[in-house]
Amino acid sequence: MADEPLVLGIETSCDETGVGIVRGHTLLADAVASSVDEHARYGGVVPEVASRAHLEAMVPTIQRALKQAGVSARDLDGIAVTAGPGLAGALLVGVSAAKAYAYALGKPLYGVNHLASHICVDQLEHGALPEPTMALLVSGGHSSLLLAPDITSDVRPLGSTIDDAAGEAFDKVARVLGLGFPGGPAVDRLAREGDRAAIAFPRGLTGGRDPLYDFSFSGLKTAVARWVEARRRDGQDVPVADVAASFQEAVVDVLTRKAIRACRDNGVDHLMIGGGVAANSRLRSLAMERCEAAGIRLRVPRPGLCTDNGAMVAALGAEMVARGRAASTLDLPADSSLPVTEVSVPGHTHVHELSAENLYG
Amino acid sequence: MLLLAFDTATPAVTAALHDGERVLAESTVVDARRHGELLVPAVDRVLAAAGRSLDEVTGVVVGVGPGPYTGLRVGLVTAASFGDALDVPVHGVCTLDGLAWAAGEAGLDGPFTVATDARRKEVYWARYDGPTARVTEPAVDRAADLPEDVRALPAVGAGAALYPDAFPDRRPDPAHQSAGALAALAAHRLATGAPFLPPLPLYLRRPDAQVPAGYKAVLPT
Numbered sequence A: 001m002a003d004e005p006l007v008l009g010i011e012t013s014c015d016e017t018g019v020g021i022v023r024g025h026t027l028l029a030d031a032v033a034s035s036v037d038e039h040a041r042y043g044g045v046v047p048e049v050a051s052r053a054h055l056e057a058m059v060p061t062i063q064r065a066l067k068q069a070g071v072s073a074r075d076l077d078g079i080a081v082t083a084g085p086g087l088a089g090a091l092l093v094g095v096s097a098a099k100a101y102a103y104a105l106g107k108p109l110y111g112v113n114h115l116a117s118h119i120c121v122d123q124l125e126h127g128a129l130p131e132p133t134m135a136l137l138v139s140g141g142h143s144s145l146l147l148a149p150d151i152t153s154d155v156r157p158l159g160s161t162i163d164d165a166a167g168e169a170f171d172k173v174a175r176v177l178g179l180g181f182p183g184g185p186a187v188d189r190l191a192r193e194g195d196r197a198a199i200a201f202p203r204g205l206t207g208g209r210d211p212l213y214d215f216s217f218s219g220l221k222t223a224v225a226r227w228v229e230a231r232r233r234d235g236q237d238v239p240v241a242d243v244a245a246s247f248q249e250a251v252v253d254v255l256t257r258k259a260i261r262a263c264r265d266n267g268v269d270h271l272m273i274g275g276g277v278a279a280n281s282r283l284r285s286l287a288m289e290r291c292e293a294a295g296i297r298l299r300v301p302r303p304g305l306c307t308d309n310g311a312m313v314a315a316l317g318a319e320m321v322a323r324g325r326a327a328s329t330l331d332l333p334a335d336s337s338l339p340v341t342e343v344s345v346p347g348h349t350h351v352h353e354l355s356a357e358n359l360y361g
Numbered sequence B: 001m002l003l004l005a006f007d008t009a010t011p012a013v014t015a016a017l018h019d020g021e022r023v024l025a026e027s028t029v030v031d032a033r034r035h036g037e038l039l040v041p042a043v044d045r046v047l048a049a050a051g052r053s054l055d056e057v058t059g060v061v062v063g064v065g066p067g068p069y070t071g072l073r074v075g076l077v078t079a080a081s082f083g084d085a086l087d088v089p090v091h092g093v094c095t096l097d098g099l100a101w102a103a104g105e106a107g108l109d110g111p112f113t114v115a116t117d118a119r120r121k122e123v124y125w126a127r128y129d130g131p132t133a134r135v136t137e138p139a140v141d142r143a144a145d146l147p148e149d150v151r152a153l154p155a156v157g158a159g160a161a162l163y164p165d166a167f168p169d170r171r172p173d174p175a176h177q178s179a180g181a182l183a184a185l186a187a188h189r190l191a192t193g194a195p196f197l198p199p200l201p202l203y204l205r206r207p208d209a210q211v212p213a214g215y216k217a218v219l220p221t
Ligand SMILES: [Zn+2]
Pocket: A114, A118, A139, A141, A275, A276, A307, A308
């Protein structure tokens, strides 16, 4: 429908320069430039390398998205950008670009939360989000259970990791097994050939007195490293596929168990899973199995929309416009530790300090 | 002609409008930690002060550094975005050249050195024969390690002020980068057909390959 908001979204919180364009719940373009190859030799994302790559890729990626969508920047109803959380220098490139386009084109600017965007992207895949929405976000940067009564204004953290993010544990175990970076896809691939019941790795924070919705993957990672090292020390072969499958099972077992518990406790009958680890095939299949058994409807966007991208930011921006939420001011800061409870950043100067007349002389 | 100039390569967040003859308006705020927050509001302020609109701008002039990275990128990505959104050319100018032009306006016309703060006990610097005649490529070094003949010259910029022992003949003006000076230099270059730099950052250092804890980090070997 032509009267749905047309919004461009910019995402630069980590190593992907993402620009998406949506009209309401319809995805029109999703352009991504990734610097992941430049980070591989360091075994992790190097902030300065990521920021340099964002600067180079920013305008060409915006141009590519507009071309892909077949729309003119003048037709946009708003420009949304990840204001946080993420790497400070990386965020700043996207925020600065968003401001410049918003100001030059005379469009409202929406600084939005990266985590809320991960949830909202599912509107592009499965239509309007139920209210409230239960979301499990799992990636290299985050592992959170979130309850969102209103994705544009009310997102409540139920639990999160107390140490490593789930994706981080995948990367670390991949390194122990010599599988390279990023580790998630490599472990997933190898695990398909392994026995997930071969080794009983620990399930963190699942004891009777442990926090219900928090996660811990640090102990698991160490247990895997110790197990592998002990084998090597004894001169035995390491059954890498079994290790990968058993490790992966320990992660997805805890994730899905806690997510379903959260749905039950809060009377929510559906679950959305997002973030890069949502691309994991075993997480998807186990979540499906357990949701079906519990009578919960599962919503998982396609893998390309689960990893960091601009479309998710545009999706939340479009929802902000549709619901008439306040835009951000042009002094919007990039906030590397923006709490998830701040779905958007309305800004701290008053609109009247900026004159509108000089935009349209 | 209406040039919109800005520079975020130094602690100053500075923006100016220039009509080819003179600076119409300038805003300079020194706040090394808030380049991203202050730049677009500064652009808005100079347009308002000059009573001009953004769609009258015929070209964007941006300081390309050298400068500490995070702030430097704010100006460059803003310039590239304005250039694309407004469909006008973006002219890159070495930040040190802007300071050299301002030094000329302050009365220096013989050989001199421009040095800015590069942090980590180093300076970004270049040697000039005059306000529009840079004779060395911009470089980054410890002030005390600069060639003796360079250090002996009159010196301007925060780098000179920071290391008085290394620069015995330091001059107080200009203390900070000025987008007005940068715009005036750009207008001069446009009038004389002198070339610009591409609007790409002069980092002069390789990135620190530091992977922070908690971000897709992996076990140490
Ligand atoms: Zn993410």
